Amino acid sequence: MLSNKAKYALKALLYLAQQDENHISRTIEIAEAANIPKKFLEQILLDLKRGHFVGSKQGKFGGYYLLKSKNDITLADIHRLFDGAIALLPCASLNFYERCSDCVDESECLLRHGLITIREETLKAMQGITIASLVKI
Amino acid sequence: MLSNKAKYALKALLYLAQQDENHISRTIEIAEAANIPKKFLEQILLDLKRGHFVGSKQGKFGGYYLLKSKNDITLADIHRLFDGAIALLPCASLNFYERCSDCVDESECLLRHGLITIREETLKAMQGITIASLVKI
DNA sequence: ATTAATCCTATAAAGTTAGTAGAGTTTAAA
DNA sequence: TTTAAACTCTACTAACTTTATAGGATTAAT
Structure with a gap:
């Protein structure tokens, strides 16, 4: 949210x-x-x-x-500025990466792979929503 | 997150x-x-x-x-059970709908439409991640 | 000098999260 | 029938985050 x-x-x-x-x-x-x-x-x-x-x-x-063009301000930008990572866990984040403290072996974490997929899809969707696109509706 | x-x-x-x-x-x-x-x-x-x-x-x-099949437990289910709405604002939520207190006229809210789009896409992605799919990786 | 605006930092109240504690209940086996 | 080992339930607390509010400092036009 x-x-x-x-x-x-x-x-x-x-x-x-x-x-x-x-x-x-x-x-x-x-x-x-x-x-x-x-x-x-x-x-x-x-x-x-x-x-x-x-x-x-x-x-x-x-x-x-x-300052920026309406087309260059995305929902992803604003989310990152105010609410941080798009990803569901820091370990799956591009811009706010952090290791989970409870993680034993990140490379073997079953969860992380799925969350990276979600982050990729969510990010793509959020980058598609711009101030311009919202105003046009 | x-x-x-x-x-x-x-x-x-x-x-x-x-x-x-x-x-x-x-x-x-x-x-x-x-x-x-x-x-x-x-x-x-x-x-x-x-x-x-x-x-x-x-x-x-x-x-x-x-109790349920691995294929029938999705990331969306668990998110909703523990963290609530998938949508970025309650006014764009299916299962946790609530009006924004600062909203003047929801039908004219430029933000809401975009957030509904995001929710649809995120939900679809999260429903695609199941316990079975995570274990298989 | 005055006015009207942004800029900056500190603080506080409320809500949420992440646990901890402790007692109660259920079941299987000795 | 007693004991042990597990789930079940409720209450509580400490830390953190969010959501503001307050009060002044700075800037620029008139």
């Missing part, structure tokens, strides 16, 4: 994607439109900025705007 | 699936073979029993055995 952070991030990105080119959106504007607690959204937008998904303009009349 | 409960459940089921037909496995035996805390495993096996995936024999020389 997605955390609220990830859900709010997606909603915020969808909001930004629907604005006119060159429009800058204030946090409060996004928060009210998407029904997200404002101070919580501040953190989320900062995370998105650090992830290079959005840009910001500081000071009066400042705000946020999409 | 899978909880430890779900991971341990899968490891226990894999252990049971590898035993001889009619063999009954004690909790301690599974716990040691799969490196799972015994008292924690007790709870998990009870959950699996309540889910009708395993059967048990009580008393001395009792233990657990697979």
Whole structure:
């Protein structure tokens, strides 16, 4: 399941994607439109900025705007930024690999192979969902 | 990500699936073979029993055995039993549907449609992974 | 200087997870 | 009929994670 952070991030990105080119959106504007607690959204937008998904303009009349193309922001990206690994266990993860503490011999783990298959399929599906594809629906 | 409960459940089921037909496995035996805390495993096996995936024999020389066919226990089943919804948000879930509290109009939610697509694909993949398929690898 | 915005860090409340503990119940065998 | 060895059940707790909230610092336009 997605955390609220990830859900709010997606909603915020969808909001930004629907604005006119060159429009800058204030946090409060996004928060009210998407029904997200404002101070919580501040953190989320900062995370998105650090992830290079959005840009910001500081000071009066400042705000946020999409930095990447709508086609280049995928569900997989946002999941990884806020909720971490796509895989069902760290040992099956590409970007968040970690050994299971209870694992005796990873190469002989029956579970891991299946979970790698799942990760491959899920990742492919999640990379197919972009901000652009969601807005188009 | 899978909880430890779900991971341990899968490891226990894999252990049971590898035993001889009619063999009954004690909790301690599974716990040691799969490196799972015994008292924690007790709870998990009870959950699996309540889910009708395993059967048990009580008393001395009792233990657990697979109740369903290896082919009929899928990763999706175990995920749902221990970790709940396959979908990324409750509003996109089949078995654990719930409305988002921050949702203004579900029918107009841009996110939901995409998440339903993901759920369909992930579910299909997870239903393709069975205890039998994992043991065969 | 003032105003309105982002930026940053700390903290707290609530919920979830991962176990542990201990007693109860059932069954087989001596 | 007693004992041993197993499952069954409920309660609890410690650690962790999530979900925010608070308060100020910084930046930039007027």
